[in-house]
Amino acid sequence: MSLKDILTPFTAWGNIVKEPITIKDPINNRPGAPRYRGFHKNDITKCIGCGSCEEICPNNAIDLLPVEGIETKDGDSGLRPRIDYGRCCWCGLCVDVCTTGSLTLSNEYKWIEEGNADAYRFTPGVDKKPWDKNELGWNKPVPNYEFYALDRVEMQELEPNKRDNSFIEIVQGFSKEQAQLEADRCVECGICVAACPAHMGIPAYIKAIRDDDLEHGLNILYDTNPLPEICGRICTHKCESVCSLGHRGEPLSIRWLKRYIADQNPSEEYKKILETENIEKNGKKVAIIGAGPSGLSAAYYLALLGYEVKIFELYPEAGGMMRYGIPEYRLPYDQIDKDIDYILSLGVEIQYNTRVGGDVSLDELKEKYDAVFAGTGLHLGRSTRIPGSDHKNVYQSIELLSKITKGEEINLTEKIVVIGGGNVAMDITRSLARLQKQKFGKVQIITTSLETEDILPADVEEVVEAREENAVINPGWGPKSVEIIDGKIKGLNVVRCLSVFDEEHRFSPKFDEDDKKFFEGDMIVESIGQGMDISYIAEDIKSSIEFGPRGRIVVDKYFQSSAKWLFVGGDIIQGPDVIHGIANGHKAALGIDKYLHH
Amino acid sequence: MKKNSKLIWTPDRSKFPEQNSDGSLDVDLASQKYVKVWQGPNHPGVTGNMSLELTICGDEIVQAKTHVGYLHRGFEKLIERRKFIQGFTTCIRMCVAEPDTNEYNFSRCVEELSGIEVPEMANWLRALALEMARLQMLLRIVPGQGNTTGLGLGVQWGVYLRDLILDRFEELTGGRVYHMYITPGGVRGLLPDGFKQRMEDALKKIDEFIVDITKLMYNNAVFKKRTVGVGYLDPAWIDKFGVVGPNARAAGFKRDVRKDYPYLIYDKLDYEPFTATDSDIYTRSLVRREDLRTTVELIRQIMAKMPKTGNIRAQTPNVLHWKIPKGETYVRCESSRGEYGYYMVTDGSEFPRRVNLRGPSYVHAVSLLEKLLVGANIADVSSMMVSLGTCPPEIER
Numbered sequence: 001m002s003l004k005d006i007l008t009p010f011t012a013w014g015n016i017v018k019e020p021i022t023i024k025d026p027i028n029n030r031p032g033a034p035r036y037r038g039f040h041k042n043d044i045t046k047c048i049g050c051g052s053c054e055e056i057c058p059n060n061a062i063d064l065l066p067v068e069g070i071e072t073k074d075g076d077s078g079l080r081p082r083i084d085y086g087r088c089c090w091c092g093l094c095v096d097v098c099t100t101g102s103l104t105l106s107n108e109y110k111w112i113e114e115g116n117a118d119a120y121r122f123t124p125g126v127d128k129k130p131w132d133k134n135e136l137g138w139n140k141p142v143p144n145y146e147f148y149a150l151d152r153v154e155m156q157e158l159e160p161n162k163r164d165n166s167f168i169e170i171v172q173g174f175s176k177e178q179a180q181l182e183a184d185r186c187v188e189c190g191i192c193v194a195a196c197p198a199h200m201g202i203p204a205y206i207k208a209i210r211d212d213d214l215e216h217g218l219n220i221l222y223d224t225n226p227l228p229e230i231c232g233r234i235c236t237h238k239c240e241s242v243c244s245l246g247h248r249g250e251p252l253s254i255r256w257l258k259r260y261i262a263d264q265n266p267s268e269e270y271k272k273i274l275e276t277e278n279i280e281k282n283g284k285k286v287a288i289i290g291a292g293p294s295g296l297s298a299a300y301y302l303a304l305l306g307y308e309v310k311i312f313e314l315y316p317e318a319g320g321m322m323r324y325g326i327p328e329y330r331l332p333y334d335q336i337d338k339d340i341d342y343i344l345s346l347g348v349e350i351q352y353n354t355r356v357g358g359d360v361s362l363d364e365l366k367e368k369y370d371a372v373f374a375g376t377g378l379h380l381g382r383s384t385r386i387p388g389s390d391h392k393n394v395y396q397s398i399e400l401l402s403k404i405t406k407g408e409e410i411n412l413t414e415k416i417v418v419i420g421g422g423n424v425a426m427d428i429t430r431s432l433a434r435l436q437k438q439k440f441g442k443v444q445i446i447t448t449s450l451e452t453e454d455i456l457p458a459d460v461e462e463v464v465e466a467r468e469e470n471a472v473i474n475p476g477w478g479p480k481s482v483e484i485i486d487g488k489i490k491g492l493n494v495v496r497c498l499s500v501f502d503e504e505h506r507f508s509p510k511f512d513e514d515d516k517k518f519f520e521g522d523m524i525v526e527s528i529g530q531g532m533d534i535s536y537i538a539e540d541i542k543s544s545i546e547f548g549p550r551g552r553i554v555v556d557k558y559f560q561s562s563a564k565w566l567f568v569g570g571d572i573i574q575g576p577d578v579i580h581g582i583a584n585g586h587k588a589a590l591g592i593d594k595y596l597h598h
Numbered sequence: 599m600k601k602n603s604k605l606i607w608t609p610d611r612s613k614f615p616e617q618n619s620d621g622s623l624d625v626d627l628a629s630q631k632y633v634k635v636w637q638g639p640n641h642p643g644v645t646g647n648m649s650l651e652l653t654i655c656g657d658e659i660v661q662a663k664t665h666v667g668y669l670h671r672g673f674e675k676l677i678e679r680r681k682f683i684q685g686f687t688t689c690i691r692m693c694v695a696e697p698d699t700n701e702y703n704f705s706r707c708v709e710e711l712s713g714i715e716v717p718e719m720a721n722w723l724r725a726l727a728l729e730m731a732r733l734q735m736l737l738r739i740v741p742g743q744g745n746t747t748g749l750g751l752g753v754q755w756g757v758y759l760r761d762l763i764l765d766r767f768e769e770l771t772g773g774r775v776y777h778m779y780i781t782p783g784g785v786r787g788l789l790p791d792g793f794k795q796r797m798e799d800a801l802k803k804i805d806e807f808i809v810d811i812t813k814l815m816y817n818n819a820v821f822k823k824r825t826v827g828v829g830y831l832d833p834a835w836i837d838k839f840g841v842v843g844p845n846a847r848a849a850g851f852k853r854d855v856r857k858d859y860p861y862l863i864y865d866k867l868d869y870e871p872f873t874a875t876d877s878d879i880y881t882r883s884l885v886r887r888e889d890l891r892t893t894v895e896l897i898r899q900i901m902a903k904m905p906k907t908g909n910i911r912a913q914t915p916n917v918l919h920w921k922i923p924k925g926e927t928y929v930r931c932e933s934s935r936g937e938y939g940y941y942m943v944t945d946g947s948e949f950p951r952r953v954n955l956r957g958p959s960y961v962h963a964v965s966l967l968e969k970l971l972v973g974a975n976i977a978d979v980s981s982m983m984v985s986l987g988t989c990p991p992e993i994e995r
Contacts, residue, residue, distance in 0.1 A: 005819040012751055012814045021758055033769040035787060037778075055918055058684035091687040091778045096786070097917070105772075138772050144909050145786070147683065148916040184916045210919065 032107035037090045037138045039108050040083050042125035044070065046102035049077035050189035050244040053094035053103055056147075061087035062094060067126050074195040075242030085120035092138045097147050099187060099244035106134035150249025153182040155256055160468040165437040167328040170465070171233070171256070176212075179260040182253050183209040185245060192239035192254060197574075198224045198583040202239055202254055209257055215273045217261040222274050225582050226300035226343055227293060227322075229335040232259025234326055236423075236577045262338075270342045279346065282306035284596055287369040289356045289536070292320025293578045294375030294570030296343055297585025298592075303346040305593050310369075311350045312360060316406075318350055320377055321571070322578060324402035325424065327431045357536025366541075366565055371592045373559075374537075375570035375585060378530035384419060388482025389526065393489050397428035397527035404431055413523040414440055417492045419479050420527030421449025426462040428527050433471045443470040446519045450497045450509050452476040474519070478511045482524055491520040532572045541566070558591025559584055567592055623661055625653050632660060637979055639668045645695040645738075646990030648963065654976060662971035664964045670994040677953045682708045682782055683917035685950065689940075690776050692955055693992045695738065698731035699933040701780035703940035704953070706861075706929040708782035711944050712915070712922045718863075719908025720784040725862040726900050727771070727779050728931060729893050734763040735934035736890040737804070739987065743883040744815040746980040747824040752811050759807055762800040769793060782920075784911030794901050801894050808891055816884065825879035829970055829982045833877060839966050842958050843936015844885040845986060849877040855932040867899050879978075879985040889934070921948050928956075935959060935987035957992030964993060 023030055032038050044067070054062040064079035072078030081094070081103065095103050103124070108131035113119045122129070156172040163170050174182065188203040196202065201220045208217030221228040235255050243251030271277050286302050288295045291313040299309045317323060319336045344350065356362060365372050381396025383389050393411070397420065403410055414436070418429050425447055433443045447466070449456065453475050456463060463473055477494035484490065496515030502508040534553070537545070546554040546562040552573065553561050559569040569584030571577075617623060625632050632653050639647035647668035653661035673692050677685045689704045690697035702724055709716060716724075737760040741752030764774045769790050771779035779786050815821050833849040835841065846853040854871040856864040872888035874881045914920065922944040930939035939956040963986055970982055 005817050005822060008813045008817040009815075009819075012810065033765070033772070033790075035770075035772045035790065036768060037772040052918065056681075056683065058680055058687045089687055089776070090773070091776075092772065092786075093683065093687065145784070145911045147914075148918070149913065184919070187916070187918055207919075 032109050032136070034107060034136045035138060036107035036109065036136070037092045037105045038134075039106050039111060039129065039131050040088075040094075040124040041104050041106050041129075041132055041134070041137070042081065042123075043102040043104075044080055044125035046100050046247075047080055047125070048075060048100055048102075048191060048244055048247070049079035049081075050099050050187065050191055051077070051079070051081075052097045052099055052187045052189060052244070053081050055188070056093045056097045057088075058091065058093065059087040059089055061085075061089075065123065067123060072194070074238065075191060077189075077191060077194070080123050080126060082121060082123040085122075095138055096140060096145070097187075098140075099189070100247040101140060105138035106131040107137040108134050148187060148245070149181075149185050150245065152185075152250040152253055153178045155253065160465075163329065164443070164469040165434055167431075167434060169332045170329050173263055174253075174256055174260045176264075179209050179257060180212070183207075183257055185252055187244060189244045191242050191244050192252075195238045195242040197238065197580045198586065200224045200239075200258075205261060206252070206254070206257055209261065214261050214264045215269075218265045218270070218273050221258060221261060224586065225579075226297055227339045227578070227582055228258055228262035229339045230293075230322055230331060231579060231582070232256070232262050233335065234322070234331050235579050238579070267338050267342060271345065276304065276346055279304060280306050281308065284308065285310070285369045286592055287312065287365040287372045289362075289365075289372065289374040290314070290320055290376045290570070291318035291340075291350055292375055292377050292570060293322060293581030294377075294585040294588070295320070295373065296340060297582040298373045298375065298567075298569070298589045299348045299585075300343045300346065301586050301589035302592060303343070303348050305589065307592075309348045311348065312354045312356050312365075313350055313352050314355050315402075316352050318352075320375075321379075321576075324405045325398065325427070327401065327404065327427050329430070329434070330427070355536070357538070362536055362538055362541060370596050371565050371567065373567040373569065373585070373588050373592065374534075375568070375572070375581060376532070376534065376536070377571045377581075378532050378576050380531040380533050381526060382529045382531055384479050384526055384528060386479050386481050388484050388489075389524070391482060391484060391489055391524075393522065394482060394524040394526065397424055397525050398530055400428055400525060401431065404435075410435065411523070412436065412439055413521075414444055415491075415521040416445045416523045416525060417519045417521035418445065418447040418525045418527055419449070419492070420447070420525075420529075421451045421475055422457045422527065422529070423459060423462055424530075425449065425527035426458045426466050428525055429471045429473075430462075430466050430469055432525070433466070433469050437470075446472045446474055446521065448473075448477045448479070448492070448494060448519060449475045450478050450500050452497070455500070477517060477519075478509055480516075483518070489522050489524060491518055491522075492524060493518055530571075530576065534572065556591075557587070558594065559588040560591050560595065564595065625661060627653075631655055635976075637976075638665075648988070648990040648993065650967075650971070650979060652971070652976070652979070657976045659971045659974050659976065659979070662968045664968055666964070666990065666994045668994075669991055672995075674953050674955065674995045677704075678950055681917070681948050682712075682920045682922065682950065685953070686781055687776075687778055689953070689955075690778065691991070692995045693933075693938075693957065693989055694775070695989060695991075696731045696735045696933055696935075697776055697778075698727045698780065699931055699938045700940075700955070701778065702728055702931055703929050703938065703955075704942075705780050705782040706931075707927050707940050707942035707953075708922065708950075709912075710927045710929065711925045711942065712920070714783060714912050714914060716784055716912050717909035719788075719905055720910045720912075721862045722900060722904035723785045723788070723910065724780050725864065725867075726897065726904070727767075727777065727785070728862070729897050729900060730763055730767060730770075731777075732932075732934045733804070733890070733893045733897065734760045734767075736886055736893060737763065737807075739934065739984065740883065740886050740890055741811060741815065743825075743879070743886070743981065743984050744811075744818075744821060746984050747821055749815060749818070749821060752815050755807055755810065759800070759804055762803065766793065766797050766800060769796075781911075782917075783914040784909075786910070788907060788910060797897065797901060801897060804890070804894050808887065808894075811887070816880075816887065822880060824978070825883065825981060825985075826876075827878050827880075828978055829879040829882075829974065829985055831877045831882075831966070831970065833875075835966070835969075840961050841936075841966065842961075843932065843934075843987065844889055845882055845936065845958075845962060847871060847873045848875075848882040848885045850875040853936070855930050855937050859930070861931060863900075863903075866903060867896055869896060869899075879981050882985045886934075919948060921946060922950075930956075933958070935962070935989060938992075955992060955995050957989065958987065959989045959992050962986040963988035963990070 205220040478497040496512040570581040638649035649665040651663040741756035771777035936958040943952040945951040
């Protein structure tokens with residue numbers, strides 16, 4: 001120790017002349033950093049109530065609760081996160097995981113509220129707070145910072161040049177690794193379950209893929225859907241359109257994952273896996289008209305309940321529109337057979353080539369059976385009724401598609417014009433394009449529709465693939481007349497379509513008559529929707545049935561008509577699509593069981 | 599440092615009981631020569647609570663026993679009930695003063711067990727966060743040593759400077775105390791605009807602080823008298839007890855995880871750990887001051903050498919159902935108190951089977967402190983605790 005050691009510490013006195021460093025009024029003068037994790041904000045119009053925030057919260061501080069003014073609808077659970085600041089640790093994981101990006105943290109950290117002891121538990125965005133308009137705070141940090149993959153695992157498909165002249169299935173299906181990688185993306189919010197007409201247990205079967213327990217997965221599929229091979233290929237996937245991942249990335253490939261489970265389970269094992277080897281019969285009989293999705297679905301669930309089921313089918317093979325409406329390159333016939341054969345193996349009978357109302361009357365069915373389910377579908381084509389549409393070379397897409405399935409000859413020409421913008425129009429366009437390629441070596445087909453490209457009802461991938469196969473898709477035109485010279489079709493006159501629907505969203509197309517165009521072609525195919533044929537219901541029965549607007553039969557929630565023994569479902573009630581048919585059939589089966597046992 | 603033998607304080611042990619052959623003591627309280635007192639559980643300069651049961655003879659300590667149990671919160675157990683992505687928000691609470699080392703170790707364990715490579719940018723940012731954490735801890739503990747001898751001014755300087763580092767933490771990570779920046783898979787943000795300049799401004803102030811605190815504390819007759827030669831840690835005990843970090847470096851052992859087992863990007867940085875040999879309170883404090891200097895230098899190097907931008911997160915499995923195959927691992931890093939390790943066992947489920955923290959304080963403040971205190975003066979207990987780098991929260995997890 002030296003004198004220096006005694007004196008040097010006193011140099012600290014030098015600080016006495018320095019400016020003080022204290023912030024005098026930190027409450028008012030010190031905002032949080034731009035990235036500060038302060039109080040929660042939620043854009044409730046963007047939020048879909050998927051519950052990922054609730055799931056990831058390490059402290060169970062978040063509960064999803066119904067909120068006044070927000071309705072439950074497809075793609076929105078109607079719930080919003082309520083945050084308990086007695087538990088929250090402001091880690092911001094809820095923000096990082098948010099599927100829509102609606103939940104953020106403001107950089108506000110001071111909150112003084114008097115008189116309300118429960119104020120610390122609030123629903124951001126709904127309960128107004130002073131920091132709601134604060135723009136700074138914790139957001140998703142930077143691109144590539146994601147808690148799950150936003151991009152889909154790419155599905156392998158046949159190249160256009162390998163598929164454009166044959167009906168081989170285009171989509172190749174997932175491998176195990178691909179399926180598990182895709183299944184890993186699921187956040188298990190269940191928004192899809194509500195949107196699926198059949199309310200399939202989607203997160204549960206996707207979890208079964210992750211756990212590699214495909215037998216359990218098949219069980220979950222068959223709980224609500226007895227046609228998984230079919231739905232796994234051509235379902236309209238309402239689940240994917242609402243998938244919460246789709247808000248910032250690509251929605252989960254739910255359809256392909258379903259197909260993966262069905263593909264991986266061999267059909268001969270189905271009875272063992274699904275434990276349907278011994279079903280006790282209950283001695284009651286049900287007749288089903290039409291072996292389409294709704295009929296088959298009803299048959300399956302009725303068979304499980306022990307009913308003796310007989311299906312009356314007009315065509316030589318079962319499947320209805322799935323077989324006779326959807327081209328083979330989307331849905332191969334052997335896959336249809338796999339699903340149907342399993343249903344038949346449960347003791348369901350099908351009487352083919354039988355027209356109810358002709359070969360057998362509805363009255364007879366009523367007498368012989370305890371209940372009847374009718375799922376006869378929409379098999380009548382609709383005409384545009386423009387001048388010249390009664391020409392013999394103007395066809396309905398439905399009749400052509402069914403001819404292709406049956407292998408019947410089509411009077412194919414070199415130049416074809418298709419009218420329609422839905423998936424059926426794409427189906428017929430792409431089928432005819434394949435036949436043209438086979439017959440003439442080139443494709444000359446123009447598909448036109450009222451709807452413009454942005455509101456085209458067909459799936460985007462259908463349009464893209466059709467173009468890849470050299471079909472010309474030219475939307476936004478209204479058909480005016482078929483140009484016929486010397487009895488031969490020369491083409492289609494169209495005018496520009498300005499709008500399809502009016503303000504109340506009713507069908508009321510408006511045209512610009514001056515903007516004309518001519519599509520050259522020697523064959524016209526109309527594909528603008530289908531109609532139903534319920535002529536099999538005799539007049540005396542009809543009088544006991546209540547009809548709603550546009551000739552639709554009125555049914556209750558079990559698809560029971562006002563004639564108590566008759567249940568009606570499928571496309572003629574709801575749709576047109578396969579999954580609604582399946583859901584209707586399932587519900588009707590439960591309704592029939594209820595009707596016959598109570 | 600030159601030792602002044604006149605300053606070395608030697609206790610008068612004539613009144614102490616004779617040691618038994620196994621080293622134990624028979625203290626007869628009825629003799630009225632001894633008194634038992636409790637010190638703690640609150641201590642100046644130490645984060646968290648911990649008690650010492652002291653048997654004193656006069657004002658000299660004959661026996662010391664550490665008592666913990668004031669803080670036990672069961673965080674290791676809580677982590678077993680949290681998914682891998684959630685764990686890092688809990689583990690930080692195991693050492694309040696330096697949470698980032700916990701974040702890093704936990705995340706690294708998860709990454710090693712699931713075989714994830716973290717992008718390089720994230721590694722640089724992690725190293726920056728770890729050094730900043732060491733820096734703010736040292737800014738408490740260096741002047742805190744003075745506080746235990748009644749020198750409060752240095753602490754006020756330290757708290758101000760630590761606040762500047764917390765400000766930088768706030769803009770980088772969004773949090774001041776619990777940063778929750780290093781997640782399994784990467785980090786949560788790039789450097790904000792202008793960060794480097796603001797950091798440099800703070801570092802300059804710390805450079806000045808080192809000069810000032812040296813004048814105030816290290817060249818201070820009172821401080822020297824209270825610390826030089828006190829709390830001598832025998833180098834023979836270093837390996838016996840498993841002493842790490844500054845305490846080992848003050849005894850001549852060059853122990854530094856960053857040098858011995860380089861992790862993150864430390865092999866790309868140029869520095870030499872400071873060692874000394876006197877192994878008393880003063881030297882340990884001196885080593886910490888040099889650590890502070892090194893850390894400032896390392897932060898400058900990291901900011902100069904780090905890439906401008908890059909990916910900050912590896913693609914992990916979906917965090918909501920992240921499963922890790924069966925396995926176990928031990929991960930360590932250099933905290934301000936020395937080697938700080940995490941042992942994690944996984945069993946193939948979505949939750950860790952076991953997470954165990956091996957913190958330096960367990961050795962320093964429980965087994966070592968009990969030995970060092972024997973013969974010390976009651977007034978030196980808190981100096982001794984601070985000089986060993988005691989952090990009770992990491993003792994009881």
